[in-house]
Amino acid sequence: GDSVTQMEGPVTLSEEAFLTINCTYTATGYPSLFWYVQYPGEGLQLLLKATKADDKGSNKGFEATYRKETTSFHLEKGSVQVSDSAVYFCALSEGGGYALNFGKGTSLLVTP
Amino acid sequence: DAMVIQNPRYQVTQFGKPVTLSCSQTLNHNVMYWYQQKSSQAPKLLFHYYDKDFNNEADTPDNFQSRRPNTSFCFLDIRSPGLGDAAMYLCATSTTRAGANVLTFGAGSRLTVL
Numbered sequence: 065g066d067s068v069t070q071m072e073g074p075v076t077l078s079e080e081a082f083l084t085i086n087c088t089y090t091a092t093g094y095p096s097l098f099w100y101v102q103y104p105g106e107g108l109q110l111l112l113k114a115t116k117a118d119d120k121g122s123n124k125g126f127e128a129t130y131r132k133e134t135t136s137f138h139l140e141k142g143s144v145q146v147s148d149s150a151v152y153f154c155a156l157s158e159g160g161g162y163a164l165n166f167g168k169g170t171s172l173l174v175t176p
Numbered sequence: 177d178a179m180v181i182q183n184p185r186y187q188v189t190q191f192g193k194p195v196t197l198s199c200s201q202t203l204n205h206n207v208m209y210w211y212q213q214k215s216s217q218a219p220k221l222l223f224h225y226y227d228k229d230f231n232n233e234a235d236t237p238d239n240f241q242s243r244r245p246n247t248s249f250c251f252l253d254i255r256s257p258g259l260g261d262a263a264m265y266l267c268a269t270s271t272t273r274a275g276a277n278v279l280t281f282g283a284g285s286r287l288t289v290l
Contacts, residue, residue, distance in 0.1 A: 108268075166218040
């Protein structure tokens with residue numbers, strides 16, 4: 065079945081450091097890919113998405129590129145801020161399907 | 177602001193004592209979902225409603241039931257909670273069931289079973 069694998073956390077970075085959170089997926093078809101973020105005490109919210117190969121999703125300085133050849137959708141940000149501290153979830157939905165398959169989440173802590 | 181509201185945020189129950197979690201939305205979305213998220217695990221879809229059409233995931237235990245009396249509200253009923261049902265329960269909504277649709281989540285209800 066479809067699945068998502070994220071790098072284990074927690075990830076601790078200093079402010080202004082470069083961030084990469086790895087995400088790889090397994091799917092039988094051509095899924096849409098998402099990154100959701102969960103700030104402390106809040107629900108998950110969409111950070112960015114990509115619906116086909118080579119698409120790049122971007123939002124709030126975060127980027128991820130849909131790489132079909134490596135089945136990956138790694139999240140990157142050039143310079144993290146303390147306010148980026150949160151849990152980040154990679155997810156996919158199979159084309160025509162409704163269910164989001166999530167990864168386990170990666171906790172990010174950014175220190176001043 | 178339009179949003180998804182879950183109540184209660186924290187629920188403590190005893191082993192075997194029924195519990196109901198609620199979810200309301202002001203987005204007028206057609207689809208409402210319930211996910212279960214255990215510690216350090218991925219959120220797992222339990223079931224969803226497309227309007228009044230109920231769709232149960234194949235591996236959702238019978239202990240979990242749901243009701244959607246109208247567009248705005250959806251309830252999760254756990255008939256006889258076990259220790260293994262302690263988790264965060266997430267409600268989400270979306271406009272469609274299309275593959276690339278975006279889900280809007282509530283803040284979650286954390287269930288503790290004693």
